[in-house]
Amino acid sequence: MNLAIFDIDGTVVNSVSVDDECFIQTFMDLYQIDLSGADWNDFEHVTDSGLTNEIFLKHLDRLPTEGEVNRTKDYFFDLLTSRVSEFQEISGASEFIARLGAQKKVLIAFATGGWSRTAYLKLQCLNIKVIDYILRSADDHYKRTEITKLAIQAAIEQYDIRHVDSITYFGDGQWDLRASKELNIDFVGIDYENNGRLSAKGAKNVIKNYLDVDEKLIIKKGGF
Numbered sequence: 001m002n003l004a005i006f007d008i009d010g011t012v013v014n015s016v017s018v019d020d021e022c023f024i025q026t027f028m029d030l031y032q033i034d035l036s037g038a039d040w041n042d043f044e045h046v047t048d049s050g051l052t053n054e055i056f057l058k059h060l061d062r063l064p065t066e067g068e069v070n071r072t073k074d075y076f077f078d079l080l081t082s083r084v085s086e087f088q089e090i091s092g093a094s095e096f097i098a099r100l101g102a103q104k105k106v107l108i109a110f111a112t113g114g115w116s117r118t119a120y121l122k123l124q125c126l127n128i129k130v131i132d133y134i135l136r137s138a139d140d141h142y143k144r145t146e147i148t149k150l151a152i153q154a155a156i157e158q159y160d161i162r163h164v165d166s167i168t169y170f171g172d173g174q175w176d177l178r179a180s181k182e183l184n185i186d187f188v189g190i191d192y193e194n195n196g197r198l199s200a201k202g203a204k205n206v207i208k209n210y211l212d213v214d215e216k217l218i219i220k221k222g223g224f
């Protein structure tokens with residue numbers, strides 16, 4: 001059995017800019033913390049929970065309370081909901097996932113650095129039935145590697161897999177590439193802006209989008 005794991009923002013949904021703007025606005029509106037000049041690559045854990053912890057530590061010298069985390073999640077979700085019309089599919093993503101998942105020896109999971117509520121919102125905008133797939137998010141852990149490991153574990157347990165032939169992670173961020181290397185799993189980079197950053201960091205298998213991509217070729221290159 002083979003497992004394909006997908007990030008969401010910038011990998012299946014072109015939502016990175018909107019997501020960043022809403023995240024920045026959330027911290028300004030709720031806590032008067034200005035993140036307008038922030039570079040997420042400067043943070044240790046680029047997940048919603050990881051970023052929230054680091055932002056509180058840096059600006060308020062403490063971790064957020066459970067109430068503050070929930071307040072942040074709710075406010076952020078409401079901002080994103082007001083801008084769902086701006087979400088766009090990475091060309092061919094939903095069809096590609098459906099074709100890949102239709103293969104008998106391939107299972108699909110999502111491992112996102114976003115919180116689960118916003119992840120569901122974005123996937124639903126693409127008419128991807130989240131209930132059909134495993135999803136692990138920043139609600140489950142603040143480390144991206146751990147989120148991915150939890151997705152793998154969930155797939156193995158849910159489908160009673162005795163042997164995993166290969167695991168391939170589809171992601172657009174440098175942190176996705178790092179997590180794949182740490183976990184020693186195959187990586188397919190999504191470079192929808194054609195900026196070459198993933199290739200510059202050593203990613204060998206990079207595509208712009210999913211149009212005219214043969215899933216069998218991707219599987220072969222990814223290691224399935």
